[in-house]
Amino acid sequence: QEKDYPMGAHGFARDMEFEPLLCDMDECWYRLKDTPETFYKYPFHFELEVGHRLEGRTIQVMWRVNNTGSEDLLFMAGGHPAFQVPEGRTIYDYTFEFNKTGTRAGTCQDGLHYQAPNADGFEQEELGGTLALTDGRVPLTKGFFDRALTYIFDQAAVGSVSLLLDGKPYVTVRCDDFPYLGVWSVEATHPFVCLEPWYGRCDAEGYTGELKDREGVVTLPAWESWEKSYSITIGE
Known part of the structure; x- marks a missing residue:
């Protein structure tokens, strides 16, 4: 106003x-x-x-x-859960498994569209893309968060996400019907990975409208x- x-x-x-x-x-x-x-x-x-x-x-x-x-x-409103790796492991031992809304059988197969913020925290369209998946999975390899500081999956595309260790779920966050899921870490310094269900998201770069009209x-x-x-x- x-x-x-x-x-x-x-x-x-x-x-x-x-x-x-x-x-x-x-x-x-x-x-x-x-x-x-x-x-x-x-x-x-x-x-x-x-x-x-x-x-x-x-x-x-x-x-x-x-x-x-x-x-x-x-x-x-948004959650901020972070999951530390077990002793003797690193974040590069994790593999992500993304599932659609519903049961674990509903795996996101080939890829997921994501949005991403810039260094100032604003969502920037050209930083988004598609995360390639194989049977819903992608390993957390070095440089994974170079392409996106935070992966913001939208349109309620993800019903749950697991961090796998040795092919088995170490932890699973279930967020059926949440419109957004944020996934991030700081590879050089953080021995944990954040899996964050959100009702809302960062502002788009250059948005000047009213709060009531903002996405999320x-x-x-x-x-x-x-x-x-x-x-x-x-x-x-």
């Missing part, structure tokens, strides 16, 4: 203290509400609830956004709620 609001990288929620709602042996929930501090950065009334549920070898990560205001709530922004009507979840499974 013709106003500028200051906000740091990845928004503000990650830098704030959440109120505990429920904590038991297998499940925890936390809540963040808008404050005068958040309203200065983000002019919306909201409640954000984040839950974690342990089910065997799987952690379910749950999000609930409540619009507590009288106008549309515009937001994006979720619009939640007044007094309504929005719920999504993804899961992380260790092993097969």
Whole structure:
């Protein structure tokens, strides 16, 4: 609405203290509400609830956004899970396996279209491309992240992604129906790989329109709620 609001990288929620709602042996929930501090950065009334549920070898990560205001709530949300390699291994021992929405049998076969950001963090069309796959798999070889600082797979093309070690799933992130999946690492310094389900993405280079018209922004009507979840499974 013709106003500028200051906000740091990845928004503000990650830098704030959440109120505990429920904590038991297998499940925890936390809540963040808008404050005068958040309203200065983000002019919306909201409640954000984040839950974690342990089910065997799987952690379910749950999000609930409540619009507590009288106008549309515009937001994006993204996970930031990173997976360190086991002792004695490097990231180059990993192989990616990409699967379509649904079961592991629905493997992405030949290739996946991706978007990519430039060094300033803006999505740049000419940096995108197609990641070639063989039966849904591609090894993480040296220089893999030279072609893209972050691989952003869009259009809900990926239902789950696994990091394989010796041909077997070491960890699997299932993100059915998430419109975006970000995959990244910094090869020279990071002994881990990030597999990040997103509802939203970085801005396109040169975009000057309204927030409500940006690709990836979720619009939640007044007094309504929005719920999504993804899961992380260790092993097969």
